[in-house]
Amino acid sequence: MDILIGLQWGDEGKGKFIDLISQEYDMIARFNGGANAGHSIYHNNQRVTLKILPSGIFYPHIKNIIGTGVVIEPSALKAEIDQLQSLISDADLRKRIIVSKKAHLVLPTYGYWDMYQEESALYRTIGTTKNGIAHTYSSKILRQNVRVEDMFSKDFNTDVFQIISRQYRELQYLGQKMPSLDELYGNFMRDCELLKQLHIADTEVLLNEALKNNKKVLAEGAQATMLDIDHGTYPYVTSSHTIAAAACVSLGVSPRLVDKIYGVTKAYCTRVGHGIFPTEIIGSLADDLRVRGAEFGSNTKRPRRIGWLDIPALKYAIMLNGVTHLILTKADILNGMAQIPVCTHYEINKQRSSLASLSSTTDEMKPIWKYLPGWDVPFAQISDATQLPNELTAFLSFIEQELDTPIKYLSTGPKREEMINLV
Ligand code: GDP
Numbered sequence: 001m002d003i004l005i006g007l008q009w010g011d012e013g014k015g016k017f018i019d020l021i022s023q024e025y026d027m028i029a030r031f032n033g034g035a036n037a038g039h040s041i042y043h044n045n046q047r048v049t050l051k052i053l054p055s056g057i058f059y060p061h062i063k064n065i066i067g068t069g070v071v072i073e074p075s076a077l078k079a080e081i082d083q084l085q086s087l088i089s090d091a092d093l094r095k096r097i098i099v100s101k102k103a104h105l106v107l108p109t110y111g112y113w114d115m116y117q118e119e120s121a122l123y124r125t126i127g128t129t130k131n132g133i134a135h136t137y138s139s140k141i142l143r144q145n146v147r148v149e150d151m152f153s154k155d156f157n158t159d160v161f162q163i164i165s166r167q168y169r170e171l172q173y174l175g176q177k178m179p180s181l182d183e184l185y186g187n188f189m190r191d192c193e194l195l196k197q198l199h200i201a202d203t204e205v206l207l208n209e210a211l212k213n214n215k216k217v218l219a220e221g222a223q224a225t226m227l228d229i230d231h232g233t234y235p236y237v238t239s240s241h242t243i244a245a246a247a248c249v250s251l252g253v254s255p256r257l258v259d260k261i262y263g264v265t266k267a268y269c270t271r272v273g274h275g276i277f278p279t280e281i282i283g284s285l286a287d288d289l290r291v292r293g294a295e296f297g298s299n300t301k302r303p304r305r306i307g308w309l310d311i312p313a314l315k316y317a318i319m320l321n322g323v324t325h326l327i328l329t330k331a332d333i334l335n336g337m338a339q340i341p342v343c344t345h346y347e348i349n350k351q352r353s354s355l356a357s358l359s360s361t362t363d364e365m366k367p368i369w370k371y372l373p374g375w376d377v378p379f380a381q382i383s384d385a386t387q388l389p390n391e392l393t394a395f396l397s398f399i400e401q402e403l404d405t406p407i408k409y410l411s412t413g414p415k416r417e418e419m420i421n422l423v
Helices: 014-024 074-085 110-119 133-141 148-152 156-173 181-197 203-212 244-251 284-292 311-321 390-403
Strands: 002-006 027-030 039-043 046-050 063-066 097-100 199-201 217-220 261-266 269-271 305-307 325-329 339-348 351-353 365-373 407-411 419-421
Touching (some): 002 244, 014 039, 014 325, 014 407, 014 419, 027 203, 074 181, 097 203, 110 133, 110 156, 148 181, 156 181, 203 244, 244 311, 311 339, 311 390, 325 390
Parallel strands (some): 027 063, 027 217, 063 097, 097 199, 261 325, 325 407
Antiparallel strands (some): 039 046, 269 305
16 A cells, blocks of 8 residues: 655645546545545646545546545535536446445534634634534544444434534534524435445455455545644644554554555645744745745635745654655746755754754744755746756755655646656
């Protein structure tokens, strides 16, 4: 099994790379998060955003697994299938999807809990998408949730009603505005009907059988390393594990069966919302890069914060994930700059450190910069590594050396074909 993960705070361009390699695989499995991910891929030259469905959905030969560690909101899944199905007339996309029996369901009151906690002065504001994913994971850990397989139990309706009516009363007491309980419950039950018609299975068994029969499996990560619930920049993280090891846990595949681990990074950094970001750029240069790089949230359109490449944080991410191949994206966005700052070390409490987990506060961390010569090239005309300008080749070699990991691909633009194979 190969694994693909983001090495920064998300939006590294994972979707584009998955799109490029997905045809090689027999199965593509999503292993974390819910309908809050937003990979962008191209289908018939049209940009399509995938939220919960794995990226092999447009290929007839690929089985797309929604793994156990994913949380499923039936209405969001239905909407996504309907939207993608409207682009395809000659195949039933539902036949390409397999859902883990043990994946957890996002109940209709959970989004209102997320909303209440994000907006109430009594809670810490995290900047979540408020669609109930955080609350689903917390209910899972509390052992108070329902899973996909429960939909077939005779107690399902009663169990769901009990959970959501209790939460409804609690939220009403807190003053949260919501549609009626009957509406929430009725809509949820209706949307579960579509989910019930999908292929629901012990996906861990299917995946292990496939691997035994030499089938190729790609585990596709959503969000990114620095948003991991344990190893990311807590508390401003997502509510699931995002690192490569999580693919094994979620999908029920032994770490002994992992082969390549692809890590995607931009040539600079971005992050959305609050949290530590020591290489952040403030002011007009950040505004300029934000516009050039289209760095606005794919779902929320929120402007992303922009920073320079953070080598100590990348080293940490590569260590956590055991990355074997790097993919560097968005070098084109830095086009035309005379010099490109890169943070190579941090001074933390007067000590120099070349690896940083970014778990301390920005005040204690002073970035130490190296300024590399910039490049200015018509990227659209470059199709192989020999045509790259010397400055960019030197930039890539510098990163490879610092990170002790080869860069397999360089992405030079948003389109699928704007990708240079370097190794
Ligand atoms: P993900 O969340 O990591 O999957 O990020 P996406 O795949 O959604 O990528 C975010 C956006 O960046 C998409 O619109 C991509 O087309 C675009 N993108 C990816 N790589 C590059 C690149 O090298 N250059 C430019 N300019 N855009 C890119």
